[in-house]
Amino acid sequence: MIAFAFTFPGGRYHATPWGRHTNEADVAWPPEPVRILRAMIATWWRKGDHVRFAKSELDGLIETLAKEAPMFRLPEAVHSHVRAFMPAPTDKKLIYDAFLRFDPAAELIVAWPNVELTESQLDLAAHLLDRIGYLGRAESWADGRIASDWDGEVNACPRISGVAPPEGSVPIDVTVAIVNDDWHEVRTRLLATAAASATSKTTLLRATLPERLSDALAVDTSEWQKAGWSSPPPLRRLIYDRPAFGPLPTHAIRRTSRPVRPHASPEVARFVLAGRPQPRVEETLRIAELARWALMSGDGQPPPEISGRNAQGPLRADPSHAHAFYLPEDSDGDGLIDHLVIYCRTGFSDEARRRLDHLTRLWLVHGRPDADGERGRKEWRLALEGIGSPQAFSMSSLLGSARTWISVTPLLKSRFDKRRPAGFEALVKSYQAQIEIEWKRRSTDIPAPVVQPLTDPSAPTRFAAPIGSGGTLRSTLAFNRTRSGRGGQQPDAAGGFFQLTFDRLIDGPVSLGWGAHFGLGLFRRVN
Numbered sequence: 001m002i003a004f005a006f007t008f009p010g011g012r013y014h015a016t017p018w019g020r021h022t023n024e025a026d027v028a029w030p031p032e033p034v035r036i037l038r039a040m041i042a043t044w045w046r047k048g049d050h051v052r053f054a055k056s057e058l059d060g061l062i063e064t065l066a067k068e069a070p071m072f073r074l075p076e077a078v079h080s081h082v083r084a085f086m087p088a089p090t091d092k093k094l095i096y097d098a099f100l101r102f103d104p105a106a107e108l109i110v111a112w113p114n115v116e117l118t119e120s121q122l123d124l125a126a127h128l129l130d131r132i133g134y135l136g137r138a139e140s141w142a143d144g145r146i147a148s149d150w151d152g153e154v155n156a157c158p159r160i161s162g163v164a165p166p167e168g169s170v171p172i173d174v175t176v177a178i179v180n181d182d183w184h185e186v187r188t189r190l191l192a193t194a195a196a197s198a199t200s201k202t203t204l205l206r207a208t209l210p211e212r213l214s215d216a217l218a219v220d221t222s223e224w225q226k227a228g229w230s231s232p233p234p235l236r237r238l239i240y241d242r243p244a245f246g247p248l249p250t251h252a253i254r255r256t257s258r259p260v261r262p263h264a265s266p267e268v269a270r271f272v273l274a275g276r277p278q279p280r281v282e283e284t285l286r287i288a289e290l291a292r293w294a295l296m297s298g299d300g301q302p303p304p305e306i307s308g309r310n311a312q313g314p315l316r317a318d319p320s321h322a323h324a325f326y327l328p329e330d331s332d333g334d335g336l337i338d339h340l341v342i343y344c345r346t347g348f349s350d351e352a353r354r355r356l357d358h359l360t361r362l363w364l365v366h367g368r369p370d371a372d373g374e375r376g377r378k379e380w381r382l383a384l385e386g387i388g389s390p391q392a393f394s395m396s397s398l399l400g401s402a403r404t405w406i407s408v409t410p411l412l413k414s415r416f417d418k419r420r421p422a423g424f425e426a427l428v429k430s431y432q433a434q435i436e437i438e439w440k441r442r443s444t445d446i447p448a449p450v451v452q453p454l455t456d457p458s459a460p461t462r463f464a465a466p467i468g469s470g471g472t473l474r475s476t477l478a479f480n481r482t483r484s485g486r487g488g489q490q491p492d493a494a495g496g497f498f499q500l501t502f503d504r505l506i507d508g509p510v511s512l513g514w515g516a517h518f519g520l521g522l523f524r525r526v527n
Contacts, residue, residue, distance in 0.1 A: 015136030335468025402525030410495030
């Protein structure tokens with residue numbers, strides 16, 4: 001037996017059933033098994049490690065999973081849709097975009113009770129599920145994993161002849177992949193028919209009949225249509241029985257608290273960040289730069305609080321640092337960035353809020369393997385959690401109030417030392433002096449904190465801080481510390497970790513030193 005678990009961070013599932021028009025406003029539920037297999041194939045081609053997992057491994061995995069129509073455990077869902085007129089010079093068309101809405105934390109289980117994967121196939125499946133970006137349409141952000149802890153409960157199964165369906169269930173057509181042995185028979189017959197009756201579409205038809213089942217399932221839908229297939233050969237239809245859903249939930253849905261908006265110029269926007277591979281805390285600077293670039297793109301001049309520039313140029317002489325801080329956050333302490341906090345002391349203008357509302361993704365393109373060994377495009381999705389005051393986001397460790405704050409990322413000096421520190425003690429004092437000067441410039445009414453270095457107990461003269469759920473000590477050198485495309489020499493190339501202790505409660509965020517607007521010198525509160 002093998003089972004996969006999927007969660008949808010956006011709490012939505014968009015997918016038009018095979019053979020249906022989008023304006024019918026129906027949703028393919030459960031997710032069609034062939035759609036899951038095609039998503040895994042696409043993930044291997046785009047994000048898979050081709051050195052570790054050969055194409056033959058992918059072929060074997062897909063053929064094994066196609067042997068059986070899977071069962072599902074579906075979360076409770078509500079059917080909804082939005083209507084929009086597609087822009088056109090004359091005849092504007094009304095489009096229905098249907099989707100299912102459910103708890104973002106709910107898991108969807110897909111299980112093959114009689115399928116056994118080899119160890120290498122299991123590793124490949126876990127590799128692909130870890131990198132899958134979406135399931136269904138691109139709006140259906142998805143995270144996948146091997147569900148080794150599944151309890152065996154299902155509520156959607158293929159209908160069995162002579163067996164009464166569960167009470168309250170509804171029948172639904174579901175598209176699944178053909179069994180591999182059947183595929184070879186069907187392909188041989190179709191190729192023979194095509195050879196006997198040569199037409200203008202014979203070449204197109206043969207191109208949709210590759211030898212391996214995984215290649216046949218990977219054929220683009222447009223190629224099937226060009227070849228004249230109304231029902232592509234590697235697909236078959238089965239009747240499933242699944243729970244009914246409607247436009248209203250059967251019980252009150254638990255709603256998470258949303259940030260309040262106490263005034264017209266909110267200061268904080270907080271996003272959920274999702275995608276595979278999820279960025280590490282060590283990549284804070286890179287993710288922050290991507291967020292700023294994304295907000296800067298688009299039509300029109302970006303507002304000063306977003307760009308950090310006005311008509312006279314960069315806002316370097318701004319002691320209060322009134323423009324935006326881009327602060328990636330590891331909210332659950334597992335060492336991976338899962339949120340993005342954008343903070344502006346003076347609040348966001350209407351144009352800035354418009355840009356924040358439209359920020360939905362960040363991406364990088366790699367021609368060569370990066371530090372993680374990943375090739376190709378990396379993409380992360382962003383979902384705006386809310387825009388409001390810092391007090392509305394007390395769940396964030398970067399916000400809220402505390403007397404003690406400890407380093408999340410290295411703090412780098414913002415000015416060159418007049419004299420190079422001789423020894424670690426002198427180095428710490430130079431950091432303490434710069435922190436005190438910067439704090440007094442920013443907060444004239446609050447005394448500077450007591451600054452204590454965070455070091456490795458086994459090497460007291462080396463800065464180190466615990467990162468991730470295991471509390472593994474990380475050196476400052478493990479972090480990105482240089483901004484992309486910035487010329488010149490920066491004052492500090494290494495940085496240090498510190499604990500700041502104030503004589504009163506201090507409101508976050510606390511971000512100091514060089515690169516503070518991009519997540520360097522970032523501190524989290526200690527409750």
